[in-house]
Amino acid sequence: MKQSKKWSLTILIAVLITLLGCAGATVIADPLLQYHKPLPFYTSFYREEAYINPGIVKTTSFDTLLLGASTTQNTDMEYFRRKISPNSIKLIYSGPTTLNYKTILNLAFEKQDLKAVYYALDLSTLQKPYDTTPVELPEYLYDDDLTNDINYLLNKDIFLKEVLQNTVNSLRGKHSDPVEDTETWLEDAKFGRESVMKNLHVRERMEQSADVDLYLELAKGNLTQNILPFLEEHPDVQFTFFVPPNCISYWYGRKMDGTVDASFQMLEYVTKTLLEYDNVELYYFQDQFNWITDFDNYIDNVHFRPELNVAMVDCIAAGEHRLTKENYRQVLQSVKSFVDSYDYKAMLEGK
Amino acid sequence: MLFNSYIFVLLFLPVTLIGYFAWNHFDRYKAAKIWLTAASLVFYAYFKLDYLWIILSSILFNFALNKLFVRVKKKNIRKAVLAFGLIVNIGILFAFKYFDFFLLNLNYILGTGFSFVNLLLPLGISFFTFQQLSYLVDSYRGEVPDYGFVDYALYVTFFPQLIAGPIVLHGEIIPQFEDLSKKKFRFDNFAKGLMAFSFGMAKKVLIADVLGRTAAYACANIGSLNSVESILSILAFSFRVYFDFSGYSDMATGVGLMFNIEIPQNFDSPYKAVTIVEFWRRWNMTLNRFFLKYLYIPLGGNRGGVFKTYRNIMVVFLVSGLWHGANYNYILWGAIQGLLCIVTRVFMKQIERLPRWLVHAGNLFCVCLGWTVFFAPSIGDAFTMIGSVFTGGFAMPSADFLHTFQVTEIQMLLHLFGLLDYRIIYAVCMIGFSWFAVLFMKNTNERMSVFQPTFRKGLVTFFLLLLSILSFSRVESFVYFNF
Numbered sequence: 001m002k003q004s005k006k007w008s009l010t011i012l013i014a015v016l017i018t019l020l021g022c023a024g025a026t027v028i029a030d031p032l033l034q035y036h037k038p039l040p041f042y043t044s045f046y047r048e049e050a051y052i053n054p055g056i057v058k059t060t061s062f063d064t065l066l067l068g069a070s071t072t073q074n075t076d077m078e079y080f081r082r083k084i085s086p087n088s089i090k091l092i093y094s095g096p097t098t099l100n101y102k103t104i105l106n107l108a109f110e111k112q113d114l115k116a117v118y119y120a121l122d123l124s125t126l127q128k129p130y131d132t133t134p135v136e137l138p139e140y141l142y143d144d145d146l147t148n149d150i151n152y153l154l155n156k157d158i159f160l161k162e163v164l165q166n167t168v169n170s171l172r173g174k175h176s177d178p179v180e181d182t183e184t185w186l187e188d189a190k191f192g193r194e195s196v197m198k199n200l201h202v203r204e205r206m207e208q209s210a211d212v213d214l215y216l217e218l219a220k221g222n223l224t225q226n227i228l229p230f231l232e233e234h235p236d237v238q239f240t241f242f243v244p245p246n247c248i249s250y251w252y253g254r255k256m257d258g259t260v261d262a263s264f265q266m267l268e269y270v271t272k273t274l275l276e277y278d279n280v281e282l283y284y285f286q287d288q289f290n291w292i293t294d295f296d297n298y299i300d301n302v303h304f305r306p307e308l309n310v311a312m313v314d315c316i317a318a319g320e321h322r323l324t325k326e327n328y329r330q331v332l333q334s335v336k337s338f339v340d341s342y343d344y345k346a347m348l349e350g351k
Numbered sequence: 352m353l354f355n356s357y358i359f360v361l362l363f364l365p366v367t368l369i370g371y372f373a374w375n376h377f378d379r380y381k382a383a384k385i386w387l388t389a390a391s392l393v394f395y396a397y398f399k400l401d402y403l404w405i406i407l408s409s410i411l412f413n414f415a416l417n418k419l420f421v422r423v424k425k426k427n428i429r430k431a432v433l434a435f436g437l438i439v440n441i442g443i444l445f446a447f448k449y450f451d452f453f454l455l456n457l458n459y460i461l462g463t464g465f466s467f468v469n470l471l472l473p474l475g476i477s478f479f480t481f482q483q484l485s486y487l488v489d490s491y492r493g494e495v496p497d498y499g500f501v502d503y504a505l506y507v508t509f510f511p512q513l514i515a516g517p518i519v520l521h522g523e524i525i526p527q528f529e530d531l532s533k534k535k536f537r538f539d540n541f542a543k544g545l546m547a548f549s550f551g552m553a554k555k556v557l558i559a560d561v562l563g564r565t566a567a568y569a570c571a572n573i574g575s576l577n578s579v580e581s582i583l584s585i586l587a588f589s590f591r592v593y594f595d596f597s598g599y600s601d602m603a604t605g606v607g608l609m610f611n612i613e614i615p616q617n618f619d620s621p622y623k624a625v626t627i628v629e630f631w632r633r634w635n636m637t638l639n640r641f642f643l644k645y646l647y648i649p650l651g652g653n654r655g656g657v658f659k660t661y662r663n664i665m666v667v668f669l670v671s672g673l674w675h676g677a678n679y680n681y682i683l684w685g686a687i688q689g690l691l692c693i694v695t696r697v698f699m700k701q702i703e704r705l706p707r708w709l710v711h712a713g714n715l716f717c718v719c720l721g722w723t724v725f726f727a728p729s730i731g732d733a734f735t736m737i738g739s740v741f742t743g744g745f746a747m748p749s750a751d752f753l754h755t756f757q758v759t760e761i762q763m764l765l766h767l768f769g770l771l772d773y774r775i776i777y778a779v780c781m782i783g784f785s786w787f788a789v790l791f792m793k794n795t796n797e798r799m800s801v802f803q804p805t806f807r808k809g810l811v812t813f814f815l816l817l818l819s820i821l822s823f824s825r826v827e828s829f830v831y832f833n834f
Contacts, residue, residue, distance in 0.1 A: 005538040008545055008806030011813050018817055048826055135827040156821035157759050159722050163761075 008217050022163075023153035031162035032141060033059045034152060038177065043098065043170045044162070050100070050133075053091045054141045057107050064088035065108055068098050068120030071244045073184055074306035075313065084315040085116060089179060097128040098226035100137070105230055107142055116238040117230075118316070121282075122302070123246065123263060126270060130221035186306070189299045196249050200302035211259050215266040223273055231277045241274060242283040242312060243267070248292045248299035248347065251339035264336045271328045282323045283316055286335045293342075352397035354548075355556050358581065363394065367510075368536075368609060368761055375534040376544070384501050384528060387610070391510035395474070402473045406508065406833030412439065413483045414503050419631075420490040421429045421497050433491040440487065440815045444673045447472050475514035477674060479507055481641055486521050488645055498503055498525060509612070511603040515596070517617040517637035533611035543802045544608030546812050550795045551601025553815040556822045557758075558788075559595035561781060562587040563756040572752075573732045578743040580752050581736050588722040590785040593622065596635070601795040608799075616796045622718070622789035626702065627713045628693040630718060642667045657667055661696075665689040680733065684725045726800075750774060754828070760818070827828060 030036055031044045033055030038044050064085035066075060073092045081088055093100040101119065108114060140148035152158065188194075231239055254260045274280050291297055291311075297304050315321045323331060352359050367390040374383035396403045415437045423429055445453075451467040458465055469636035481612070486506075498506075498521070506524050507513075527533055569576060571798045576584060600617035607614035617636050624630035631639060647667050653660040672685020695702065702710055720737060727733035756777035765771050802808070 001537070001539055004542040004804045007809050008538055008542045011545065011809055011816070014813055015816050015820070019820065022821065048828060051826060138827075151824035154357065154821055155824045155826070156818065157826040159821065160759050160763055161826075 019154055021052055022159050023150075025083065025163050026153045026155075026159060029163045029166065030055075030164055031158060032152065034141060034149065035059075038179075040278045041170060042166065042174050044166050049091070049093050050135060050137055051141060053104050054107055056089065056091065057104065058177055059087055062087050062089045062112060063115040065105075065112075065114060065116070066090040067101055067104070068092055068118075068244075069125060070094055070185060070248040070300055071121050071122055071304065072120045074186060074311040076306065077180065079310055080129070080313055083313050084118070088116075088118075095134045096125055097133050098125060098130055099133050099224040101125075102226040102230075103133075103142055104138060109230070109234065114234070116236050116240065118240045118242065119227075121241045121243045121270070123243070124302070125226070126219050126222055126266060127215060128222075130225045130317060161316070177297065185303065187298075189303070191296055191299055191305060193295040196247060196295045196301070197348075200249055201253065201301075211262040212265055215259070215262040216269055219266045220269050223270060228273070228277075231274075231279060235279055236281055238281070239277070240281045240283065240316060242316065243286060244294050244312070245285040245288050245304065245308065246293070246300070246302050247298040247300070247304070248339070248342060249295075249298070252344045252347065253301065253344065254339070255344065258308070260336065264332055268329065268332055271323055271332070275323070275325050275328065282328075283321050283323055284323050284328075284331060284335075285312055285315070287321070287331055287338075288337060352394045354554055354599065354606070354821065355823060356441060358397075359394075359822070360820060363390070364606065364609075366390075371610060372534075372536040380534060381501060383534070384505050388501065388505045388508055391505070391513060392507035395508065395513055396735070398474050399471070401471075405473045405476070405806040406479060407438070409443070409479065409483060410504050410507050412436075413487055413507075415698050416487060417495060417498070417503070419489045420493075420495075429491055433487065436487045437484065440480055440484055444476060446470065447476055449677045450672075478516050478518060479520050481514065481674075482520075484642060485518070485645060489521065493800070495521060502528065503781075509607075511606040511612075512608075512614055515599050516635075517600055517603065517615050519614060519637065519642050523615060527612050530646070535611075537611055540608045540611050542544050542804050543799050544605040545816075546605070546802060546808060547608065547795050547799055548605030549812045549815040549819070550798070551598045551603075551605055551748045552819040554594040554598030554601065556598075557815075558781070558785065559591050559598055560822075561756065561758055562591035562594070562785070565752075566591050568752060568755045569736070570726070570728050570732070573727070573739075576736065576739050576743055576752075577748070578740055578745045579711055580748045581739040581743050583748065583752075583782060584736065584752060585612050586782050586785070588726045589719045590782070590789070592722060593618070593789060594785070597794070604795070604799075616671055618794065619796065620789065620794045622715065625707060625714060626695050626699075627688070627714055627717060628695050630714060631688070631692065642671060646670060654735070661693045664692055664696075668692065680724055683730055684721055687721050687724065691721075698781050747775065748778065753778055757828075759825075 027035060029039070029042060029044070029161070033044075037059045039214055064087060065078060066072065066077075066088060068075070068090070072090070075090055077088070077090050080090070091104055093104075138151065140151045230237075251260065254263055271282060271284075274282055277298065285308075286292065291304070291308060298310060352363060356358075367387065369387045370390070371383050374380070374386055379528065392403060392406075395406060413436065416432060419432050420429060423432065447470050453471065454465045454467055457463055486495065486503075503521075503523050505528060506519075506521050509519075509524065512519055540601055565584060565587040569580070569587065597618035604614045604616070619633040619636065621630050621633035624633050647663050650663040650666060651659055652663060655663075668685045668689030669682060670685070672681045672683070672688070675681040675684075723736055724733040727736060753774035754777075757774075758777065758781070761777055761780050762771070765773065765776060770776060
């Protein structure tokens, strides 16, 4: 019995001490920036945006937010700050839904005195249900409830990969800024026709009657649940939406699955709705035909060179490619005509 | 509440243990039982407060019927009370679990358009209903002493076995709570229970939950799996169900032992079984015991000739299939198991002449295919997946598929050796270890029977407990790079 007592108590105490140690180390290192800014001597390079973004919002001071998906990831923030706003940060979500954006915007409005939001409107984001996210959001990081922080403090993935690994990196003299040095897909990117053609995925053709209604339903849900409330609750905040330029190969896919009409009807609906608000500007870059038809600008249907991100920043700063109540129908129609009549056969043959 | 949660391990269990033995220490035995019953109800209601009225009503109803059986001696009235009790208990189970399935079939057969009721299934209702059915039948047979309400309530609600079994019989549990020698906290039982709990939690959290991701991916992508992915998915189904269910049973056993209560064994290394008949003596043993005592034997067992024996076997497995869920997959799975048992019995002499390893391999093959039917979203999907094994094409599994096997500890080792690009290693490790564990390692009950509090066992228990607790919360990676 005495041996069992010693055995049991030793294990329980050892486990407890180790858990407290893990928790303490995580609080000090705080790789997800929940409690404090990055320590000067500690390097933190975090890859999961859904996990690091709330910490950035909690511990960084900014008045302008650039919100987007992987297509916006390569926006040069030094350039953005020079051209648009000096006090701005970029928050990216991979494969996001508008619920991702809503969640982080709620936190940003709570923690910061926001003056402007630059919001990427990728078409795929609008086509996803408003009440889902690609991965389950770690809600314990998005609130101020300390009791659920145990999910952060006693988390094997965070402790082993971030706290321990970053400690080793720090001792080796490596340094990175978790706010500025986000992961980018540029590292292994191959631009050009071969890459675009290899990543050309064509979905099954949708039922003609269903697709328009479905897309409008999805867009309506995303707008009413996750976007418009911010416009209404913050009339003094400038919301600048922008639609990144998808490669012409993307529109080949839409021709094949029969959703060109639905895509443009959805976008027209979204544009019309957003432009009703005085605090909204909307920029559209799909009409940059020289961009979208040059495969050297792309690695696949949607991901483009950082130079195009720079060009978009220039356009937004200069007010170019802006959709207004007067011109949006004509602009969208011209792009639709272009993608409808484009010579996809020649595109596939490489002519 | 789940066993594998911070609140259970760090708060609920220590507080409940301390409270229970504190009351017993001061000879307040009834208070100790009330404390444990109340704690068990808190454990149950933590999922959803609404569940509480269901289990409390069930307890009150069945206890009242038992009191009737004690007082009423006339056979006709006792039969009527039994019938009433069975109808109400099974009726409630039917209403929550099977009513929409019944409507689905009614609409299909009769062309009606009844709307589904969509009642939320109370957690563990199958388990505590069956437990009380056994109590009801034994009461009718006069095999139940006149228990007090607290004893009965504790028997039904005792939290280690409340939501996922094992299905314990009243005669196994209630006398233990009466036993004075079990009122005092015992470190030898606690140590053994801690080891069992750690092993069980590791099986669930470190293995079953990982394979669960593979299973979910497979179910969402059945049409596009290649042969290798299909095989790995079928194995993931098969190992996941074992490690999940047996892990939970181990945790239940371990926690029970911390309270000095011995909970019956539920799994006895079922994948070591050579034949399907032996498999079913080792898998979910308490459920099979229930069916044997309350269904197979009342139907006549093996006493009515060969045909009736096989009929009774098939009935048991069909009911067992249906018990698992309201779905034709489960019914088909049950039918397949029944058929395999019958065929094995018919050809037992021939089977015994075959090499043992061949029979064992054949049995594992059949069991794994059975799990595919059990877990696939539909029967059609099950056959698609099985078909893909032969027609899907042998190729390296996709990165997205292999990502489901990814475990942080293995990832760090691969990073250390510069092998991060070889993602297949994750699958090899998880499936390879699973095979080794089910075929060659001792099960938890075997470990408990020879348990000594050694340094080596302590180290293993420490690491399993630590890694499991740190795995309650994980980082969900965005895998798909699709637009």
